[in-house]
Amino acid sequence: MTQQEIKQAISGISQLLGSNPQMMRQQLGMLKALIPNLDEAAVNRIIEKTKEPGFNPRQFETELQAIVAAIKSAEAI
Numbered sequence: 001m002t003q004q005e006i007k008q009a010i011s012g013i014s015q016l017l018g019s020n021p022q023m024m025r026q027q028l029g030m031l032k033a034l035i036p037n038l039d040e041a042a043v044n045r046i047i048e049k050t051k052e053p054g055f056n057p058r059q060f061e062t063e064l065q066a067i068v069a070a071i072k073s074a075e076a077i
Contacts, residue, residue: 007055014050035067035074042066 017024024047031038042063049059 007057010050010057011055014047017047018051035070037073038070039063039066 017027028040028043031043032040046060046063049055049063052059
């Protein structure tokens with residue numbers, strides 16, 4: 001996959017979740033079950049940034065680092 005194809009896929013997923021709040025809550029619930037200390041606000045910020053035209057994945061580096069830290073913490077339990 002090229003970088004452009006990845007960005008298009010991420011945008012498509014983001015738009016789908018954004019247009020269906022129930023699906024978004026369901027997906028967040030599943031993530032929280034796997035990663036109890038997940039920062040939902042970080043996930044929501046990533047979703048919002050991916051809705052911007054021409055978004056740059058580097059825009060949400062901070063949010064991704066927080067999610068990775070939560071995953072590592074959950075794995076250590």
